[in-house]
Amino acid sequence: MAEAFAVAVEGVRKKFGGLHALDGVTLRVRTGEIYGLLGPNGAGKTTLIRAIVGLVAPDAGEVTVLGRRMPDVDNLRNVGYMTQAAALYPGLSVEENLKFFAAVYGVDEGVDEALRLVELYDRRGSVVATLSGGMRQRCSLACALVHKPKLLLLDEPTVGVDPQLRVQFWEEFRKMAAAGTTIIVSSHVMDEAERCQRLGLIQYGKLLAEGTPNEVRASAGTNNLEEAFLRLAGSGVPS
């Protein structure tokens, strides 16, 4: 059933110059699950997320998001995308940034709610340029979910966020997933991988392994996810 999947990626290839950023990736993400994309730097995680959101046109294969073939600009109102670097307007206040993205997504409400969620309500008047890295990251997350998307794409959302807040972030992700939001989150931090319902291991633009954290561990024959990742990654080196 296609409906059960929020995202379906079928044999997607993308070449940048001589580099195969994506080399035939096929994966499906179920509605309401937290799917972790794991892989070293340069493995193709960001390119895959950009392909899902329609910013990268695949050379081959196709991407379907919420039942619609991408790229589809109108479908993006159901998608939230948090880029790797906190992409914000440094000259605007936190609240002004959020109001801008809310307006772009065509919603009038949700700004205060999103601000409370990332605990920036008290700093809503602060100009982004004056915020710390972690606060910017929180503001960036708020901008990605201000319109209550059905699919949330998070590209390494917890980089620069302190452990305490990271726990809160993940709690929030879990609540949103429970409420039906599908979340795809990329990371190279293994303890975050444990919190995902399913994982996809990516290296050299290929999906090396997929499954729950337990399944991944089992397939590598180890009890440690980090070790599992290293073993599986080792087998994926192109000749």
Next chain:
Amino acid sequence: MSAHRVAAITRRLLQQFRRDRRTLALLFVAPIVILGLLGYLIRGSSSAPAVGIANEDQGPLGAMFASALEQSSLISASAIQASDGDAKLKDGSLVGYIVFPSDFSSRAQAGTIAPEVHLEGSQPGTSGPVLQALQQALSSVAAGGPGAGLHFVPQIHYLYGGRGFDTLDYFGAAFIGLVVFFLVFIITIVAFLNERSQGTLERLMATPLRRGEIVLGYMLGFTVLALVQAAEVLVFSLAVLKVHNQGNVVLIFGLEALMALSAVNLGIFLSMFARTEFQAVQFIPLVIVPQVLLSGILFPVSTEPRPLQAVSNVLPLTYAVNGLRDVMIKGADLTWASLQLDAGVVAGFCALVIIAGVLTLRRRIA
């Protein structure tokens, strides 16, 4: 102070530039281009200003002056009818004409040399040679004839401007447009690059926003700023600097607004070809300076070497400058064919860069 550490900085700097071919090209190519262009403009100047001679003198002196003027290298003289003179000034085929009236010889006998000099007047640079040529003709005629005791009192008439018309009046009209065009271009290109470099453009592309909406939104935002600036520049020029204005203020503002709109969209378009603000600023010597040199702001297009005239005639800034001067100096309105052409070209250019901006944005993102 450690020579080692200083050398490290110097070496690093040169290493950086070695990889930045674009900056190197700018550093070594741009000065040659700009100076070469300037040299060619000034030295290669094709034509002496065209001056008409109407000899109505009943005595012999007018003909002597006329032949002396025809031999002058300062101007390119040709015989005309005095009655055609003003029409030829208006259509731009002459920068001035000299009439030797019927009583020219007889008044000369009384000691007064009084030719009528009619000047177009809107271009101070071209009036000088006419009077100089006349002086030379006087001294060559006087050397072979009566000689001393003559009063040289040319009767000078201006079609546009006048005696009180100074260099600022001439340049002011063009600079009103240029200042707005230049500043708006810089601000837009840098702001749009910021959007790119801070990652927000990527983010916008992942929202339901369409490319056209982004360009239009940018255009409107900057246009608001640009129009306020244009109004400020205009009021300052007219009220404080008292730049000569013969034309309709609304028309001047309209032309300025078209230039500002073009500058916004040129900025958006060219930002696609720069990755950093530094590279954006490099567009100034490459895009802006040659346009300023060739647009007729400093050197009238009609006196440029022929090949450069061809370039000038395809640069939109040339038409904008010409249009502003026609309105402010000559009092042109939209019934003038030349102003219709100027406004049409600027509007056309504006439409072109809007389309180019939207198209390159789409190509660049995909």
